[in-house]
Amino acid sequence: MYQPIIGLEIHLQPKTKSKMFCGCDAAYFGSKPNTHTCPVCLGLPGALPVPNREAIEKCIKLALALNCTISEESKFDRKNYFYPDLPKGYQISQYDEPIGRGGFVEADVDRDAKRFRITRVHAEEDTGKSLHQGDKTLLDFNKSGVPLLEIVTEPDFTSSEEVEAFAKRLRQIVRYCGISDADMEKGQMRFELNISLSQHANELPDYKIEVKNIGSISVLKRVIEFEIKRQSGLLEKGEKLTQETRGLKDMTGETLSQRTKETSADYRYFPEPDIPKMVFDSGLIEKIKAEIPELPQEKKWRYVDEYKLDPDTVEVLVANRSLLAFFDEMAKGNNELIVEATKWLVGDLRRLTKAHGVKLEDSKVKPEHLIELVSLLNEGKIKSAIAKEVLTKVFETGKSPIDIVEEYSMTVIENSDELEEVVKKVIDANPKIVDDYKKNPNAAQFLLGQVMKETKGQADPLVVKELLGEILE
């Protein structure tokens, strides 16, 4: 058996007004090429970078949220290499004094909390974009200079499930903190994967496969599965694997070799002379720390504890901002109904909103409606089959469940005179079944079904059964 050893590098685009080192609007996605540019992000001669305070503060916030230590002093460095979409011939990044170091993220794998270590968190700028059209290459510099936060993990992952749990948790953290929208479709969260297989426990492999530019968690998961299969296949054949960079073939997770590194590139890092060293005083760090809300992992286990909810259900809640807000609203002073109401929230209500393409926060169903619905059920005023119908009507009309039940007379028929009449009517209409009943008491099931149909499910089946027995005897 081979043990996968996996590490990640994650690039996040923080939510900022302007780019990392100039005043251009950072919200470039979908804009006409080269409309979000200026002398600075085009790398014109003489232009100078001025660091974006908002991006640096978001980087500090991210590092704190990932339990890193914040360096009192930090600086930017130049990473030198030539590429047409790198307009200055260097990328301004951070080399040996990143903003944050030595943190961790906890995520649950198979219901167990696991801790994944974070090596470092730093701020840098994005490059432009090359668009290949036939034998031409076009360059779009809208993305050039857009802020990026880079997170590097330790090689702490051993399966695609662990990576998935971590990546989802990380995405939740940055959204909770308002650091980034982490919208994968807009390239706001991208992964780089380092993966190799160890043949013996506690022994690091002598090679590393790097897969670049993975834009979604599901693809990331598939790539890991593909690579584990591919690499173990080769190792089983006795092949020796070497350092290699691979790219995605498509979205199936299959990878293709891009280059085998003989020697590592020399980026000639040196401190960026255009930007003075940054000094973070403890006041600033405390202020940012105070802005960090309760994070999903702690929230999850607190909810499990406080509301006696099932962990998997809470996982669904913490993963979804609108579900969570809805839940929190419902939870206000309704502890005894909350478990049932939550089932309705993550079950039927979520299905309804999805099916109709309505956002939960725009839906006509309000948190108090679900509480009311559950309490109608609890009091035996409606049956669960009816409750589903009630919810649909609330969803359509925005009327409260009590009003709906009243309007459509959906309460349980408690008056046994009324019920007796229905039962008699059904018996009279089915003489053949009544005959059968004398030989086989199971035939009563059919009569029961007929009564329930007649009463549109509002009758209590136990009461009907009793009545049927009495009358038939």
Add this chain to the structure above:
Amino acid sequence: MNLKGLTITQIKKDIDSGKYSYEELISETRKTIEELDPKLHVFVSRTDEKAQQSGDRQLAGIPASLKDNFNWKGTKTTASSNILKNYTSPYNATVTERLLAAGAFFMGKTNMDAFAHGSSTEKSDFFTTLNPYNKKHVAGGSSGGAAAAVATGMSVYSIGSETAGSVRGPAAWCGVYGFAPTYGRFSRYGLIAMGSSLDRPGILANSIEDIAILTEILSGHDPKDATSIDEPAMKLVEAINSFKLEDLGGLKLGVPKNFMDERIDSEVRNKVQEAIDLLKKNGADVKEIALFDQKYALAVYTVISRSEISSNLARIDGIRYGHRSSEQAETFLDQIAYNRQEGFGNEAKQRSMTGAYTLSAGYYDAYYKRAQQVRTLIIEDFKQVFQEVDLIIGPTMPMNATKIGDAAKSPIFGELMDELAEPSALAGLPCLSVPVGFDSKGLPTGMQIFGKQKDELGVLKLGRIWEILSE
């Protein structure tokens, strides 16, 4: 009309008294340029057609010029290089912007060593600017065009830039005042970078008052330059005009012993010694001081500036602007390599390559990192010395203007010529070169004055007193 030695202040007086008009001044300057420029090769491009007479603003109608490494929207900004020969800038440097806002009238953009790599303009990709006092000699560099323009009346003032001695040096060799303020005092935004941690815009002019006037316009925090000093614009002119010869009394001046030893040309030493004696006679408290030897500054400067150059020039790849090779390149990297190979001159290539070497893995610690450590020691050394003296004085250059062709004699000619400027450049100190007379061949000699960081006023004060003394 004699344009030589004209100052902004003098022109205002002359205009007020009706001696001549701004139009006459400009047209006379044009005539001078047309007569002298073909002989001295001062301008890379002429801009007086584009320049606008802008009412009664402070600098309106005063013929000026701009070194060709300052961006000026809509004009060619070449840094005297072939690779940017056809580059028209789409934006203004902060220096350009502030001068234009004050009404500046630019006659043209001046020649320099390409990308400011040199001390003689012989490394210009276009031509060499000749010394107005002797055409067999160079004007100095890299702001050689600027110095020659001011020395000949082709400009009343000229904006240059210095990384080590690129303002002070040519000012000394052309017999004008050359001033570079504290690093960060004038914004670098829009100045084509040479060595980012050293570069500073500077002023070449015929009087200390003009330098003060221009410093008031150019200083003041610039949010576009992260290394800009966060202070408002300086107020200097009133103080400068109030200084008298008597203010020399008690001023503590240090003369570095190693700036006056046998490595320095004896004619230069003699002229500077005469000036020092004159200051002493008039009440200055002059003493000999020991500074770190300039050979260390030279080594540190060479490593740091070339490292920064190698990275700063990387953006000029011919992809978005600049020379594009017609070679059929197969890859991106080949295309960039052809563009740069054809576009850059030898000096830029040589400096880029040494700089890439000193930054590369395995050599970084031995060169760049070590150089930065020694730089810190040099800065500390100055701090110590400035506890004993108010200002430091000495020769600006180790010799007077060199002959054409001399630059080819050493691969570090520029650095060697600037060796007396490098220590103060590494510490970012405000500095000034003042003319102190002529040698036996009739070439000017300059004396430099530098003070502690942010003490522009102290430096200009001694400059003003020297001006009074030499009148």
